[in-house]
Amino acid sequence: MAPSEVVEIIEVNGEPATEAALRVPALDSYGHFTAMQVRGxxxxxxxxxxxxxxxxxxxxFGAGLDGERVRELLRHALLDVSDASARVYVHWPAGEEDARVMVTxxxxxxxxxxxxxLMSVPYARPLPHIKHLGGFAQTHFLRAAxxxxxxxxxxTAPGGLVTExxxxxxxxxDGTSVVWPQAPSLLGITMAxxxxxxxxxxRPVTLADLPSYASAFLANSQGIAPVDRIDDVRFTVDPELMGTVKAAYEAVEWDVI
Structure with a gap:
């Protein structure tokens, strides 16, 4: 395989995923994950x-997950793939001594x-600080949008409180500061x-507050993008702001897996 060539790879605890191994993620949505972009x-x-x-x-699950184990499993799944989208999923089936880690x-x-x-919807994730599985409502509203x-x-939470x-x-x-909504939500890695x-x-941001903001942008593991509208509220795409945000992100050091 060429260093940058990517095929879809699924490994569970460092082994190619079998039908038996995939029964857990297929039938059990109790778990969590993280998503990352790998370059070089x-x-x-x-x-x-x-x-x-x-x-x-x-x-x-009541016990931790060793970071070095995760790094080893990521390296094993990536092998000689240098650029990829990678995810780490964690389940812990009853009766097993350790967490089951799936890498895609x-x-x-x-x-x-x-x-x-963006289209606003009246929904806030349960346990929003965890990047958990079973996001039916998120997928439903994303497709509806x-x-x-x-x-x-x-x-949005009750009262039109913007969450994520x-x-x-x-x-x-707001012309001076980047305002991150103060509300129950996931602290995304890119945001962090x-x-x-x-x-x-x-600070709290509600739907009623939106016209008071000049610009907005989105951030997740895939990068950053400007926002030009939420419902019928329009925002200016500010090249200077986006340049500053992207420069800050580009300055973040890449860590060896």
Missing amino acids: GRVRGRDLHLARLDAATREL VRPPQTKPDRPHG GRAGFDEALL GAVTNIAFW LLEPRLPSVR
Whole structure:
């Protein structure tokens, strides 16, 4: 296999996935995962990914997940693939002594560098601080947004409180600061990398507040993209802001897996 060639790879505990091994993820949605982009065998925010996996495993299953084990399984699945989209899924079937770790490797992805439109929906994820499985509602609302001509769904809590996108974090620009919504949500790895590198604040944002913001952008493991509308509220795509955000992200060091 050429160093950058990618085929779909699924391994469970370091072994090629068998029908028996896949019964657990197929039939049991109780678990969690992390998603990352690999370039040149490296990933941004490696230690944040490992900490996320360990913390969620402790909360859901009562014991931690060793980061070096995760790195070894990732390296094994990637083999000589240098660029990829990789995910690490964690289950812990009853009666097993250790967590079951599934690694998937697919072709690399980059978020389209074009303005995105969002449709607000009245839904907030349960246990939002965990990147857990079983996201039926997120998928449902994301597809509904697509059918309505939008790119992403914006999840909102009672009172129109903005929480996060279906598969992204969102941030707003008030002319001085990058405003990350203060609400129960997932701290995405890209958000965690950007927040300390930008003039950031956290405060509640509601749908009623949206016209007061000049610009907005999305962030997830695939990258960053500007927002040009949420429902019928329009936002300016600010090249200077996006240049600053992208420069901050590009400055993040890539970590060896």
